[in-house]
Amino acid sequence: MIPQADARSIPTDAPLLDALAVRGVSRRGFVKFCATITSMLALSPELIPQVAQALQSARRPSVIWLPFQECTGCTESITRADAETIEQLIFEAISLDYQHTLQAAAGTAAEQARQDAMRANWGQYLLVVDGSVPLGGAGFCTIAGRSAADILVEAARGARAIICVGTCAAFGGIPAANPNPTQAVPVSQIVRDKPIVNISGCPPIPNVITAVLVQLLTFGELPQLDHLGRPKVFYGESIHDRCYRRPFYERGQFAESFDDEGARQGWCLYKLGCKGPVTYNACATVKWNGGTSFPIGAGHGCIGCAEPGFWDRGGFYDALSVTHTDNLEEIALAAGAGVAVGAAAALLARKKQHAAARAGDDGAKGELP
Numbered sequence: 001m002i003p004q005a006d007a008r009s010i011p012t013d014a015p016l017l018d019a020l021a022v023r024g025v026s027r028r029g030f031v032k033f034c035a036t037i038t039s040m041l042a043l044s045p046e047l048i049p050q051v052a053q054a055l056q057s058a059r060r061p062s063v064i065w066l067p068f069q070e071c072t073g074c075t076e077s078i079t080r081a082d083a084e085t086i087e088q089l090i091f092e093a094i095s096l097d098y099q100h101t102l103q104a105a106a107g108t109a110a111e112q113a114r115q116d117a118m119r120a121n122w123g124q125y126l127l128v129v130d131g132s133v134p135l136g137g138a139g140f141c142t143i144a145g146r147s148a149a150d151i152l153v154e155a156a157r158g159a160r161a162i163i164c165v166g167t168c169a170a171f172g173g174i175p176a177a178n179p180n181p182t183q184a185v186p187v188s189q190i191v192r193d194k195p196i197v198n199i200s201g202c203p204p205i206p207n208v209i210t211a212v213l214v215q216l217l218t219f220g221e222l223p224q225l226d227h228l229g230r231p232k233v234f235y236g237e238s239i240h241d242r243c244y245r246r247p248f249y250e251r252g253q254f255a256e257s258f259d260d261e262g263a264r265q266g267w268c269l270y271k272l273g274c275k276g277p278v279t280y281n282a283c284a285t286v287k288w289n290g291g292t293s294f295p296i297g298a299g300h301g302c303i304g305c306a307e308p309g310f311w312d313r314g315g316f317y318d319a320l321s322v323t324h325t326d327n328l329e330e331i332a333l334a335a336g337a338g339v340a341v342g343a344a345a346a347l348l349a350r351k352k353q354h355a356a357a358r359a360g361d362d363g364a365k366g367e368l369p
Contacts, residue, residue, distance in 0.1 A: 037214045054218040061217070062117050062125040064155055065099040068148040069141050069175040069184055070131030074166040075101045077203035080289070094126070094213065111144045118158050126216065127159035127194075129187050132168040132175045136183035152190060161195040161222060162187060165209060167305055170198035170229070177311035188229065195222055198229040202305035205286050208234045226280070228308070234286070239276035239302050242284035245269065258299065273317035274301030281306040 034052040038045065067075070079102075096102065097117035098110070105113055117125065129152065134140035138147035156162060164187050167173040175184035188196055199208055212231060215223050223231040240246060248254070248268040255263035255272055268274070276284075279302050283294040296302055301317075304310040 037211055051214070051218050060095040061160075062097050062121040063094045063099075063128055064097055064114060064117055064125055064159075065128040065130070066143075066148075066151060066155060067100050068129065068131030068133050068152070068169070069182065070166065070168050072101055073203040074130040074169075075099070078165075078206045078209055080206060097125075107144075114155075118155065122158040124160050125158065126213075127155050127162045128165055129162060129169045130165040132172045132182075132184035132186060133190055134175070134182035134184050136181065140182040149190060152187065156191045156194055159194055161197065161216065162191060163209070163212060164188070164196060164198045164200075164229075166204055167200045167202045167308075167310065170200040171308040173202060174311050177309075196229055197222055197225065197231065200228070200230060200235075200306040201281060201283075202310075204306075205234075205282060205288065207286055208282065230280070230306075234282040235280045235306070237280065239279050239281055239284050239296070243276055243296055244284070245296060263299065269296060269299075269301040271319050272301050273303075273315065273319060275304030275307075275310075275313075275316075275320065276302040277320060279304040279307050279310075 031048070031052060035045070035048050038048050038051050043051075065075075095117075098114040100110075103110060103113070131141075131148075133148045133152055135149060138149075141148040143151055164170040168175055168184075169187050172180075172184050172186045175182055176186075186198075188198070197212055199212065201208075208231065211234075212223060215221070223233060226232050226235055228235075240249070243249075245266060245268045248266070249270060253262065253265075253267045254270055255267045257263065258272065263269075270277070274296065276296065283302070283306075284296065287294045287297070303316045304313060307313075
């Protein structure tokens, strides 16, 4: 890393490769990053030079990041990128002009920075939002005395595209869970005239955010999206499809408790409430902390946090086959269905996903103005 004074001396319109060179990022490291991102986006290796060419000559786009009803977990996630060079690119490939947790300015100076960035980059800046937007009253979430809804509408007008980071911004998340006292809604319920990418998860995987930004820089368009507005390359398969515990599921080998012999042997966590069969995300492949692990790898079932309404879908430790009822006979019947019901639930979810994808294929690829 270079001294802070030198970092500030890099013009925001300097080509990316020049800015990285000043930061000490080698050409080799840059090409390695391009190869990694190209692979993550499921693109042909032949496109690596195109990605590199686009990035090395690209001017850093202005990014305005708005935090609303959130826990800062999404920001914490992106700051934990899995390699130093990738982490540098996250913050140096873009001009991050407004972000509460990371910016030095506060109060009037911070709001002035946002207004200045919007005016200077009108129609071209990327708007990142994390957190849901409350409609039940301005007092639930205000910034500089203004409601979250007002600020979102204002910032969205001049945005090139909107990236909703985290399940709260994408689907309402925990703030929108019953009884939803703040009347929290996702960004898409308020803004309907801009391209929106939903990167769901609580929090989302940082490399997924990086890859979406690189695609925008390289090709000038959004990635292919599923019926929920999520990048298909990361949300096209269920966690169950790629889970290393699936062979145990197929053999009917399930952990009965978190400390039994089955759990120690890595058996399937379906009976302990794992929602992997009906949850679509790249956790099992991209993983966390430099590809070290993910919740199921650490011994805990998936809670389905990348899906809409995950907080209201019953107990995290209830198996998918268990009906949420007080009737003991119904519970016994549901539990007795076991693997068959779980497999049926997974199949039904997959059929719905594919049907929705086919229905939305005509407009699945977001075009940027």
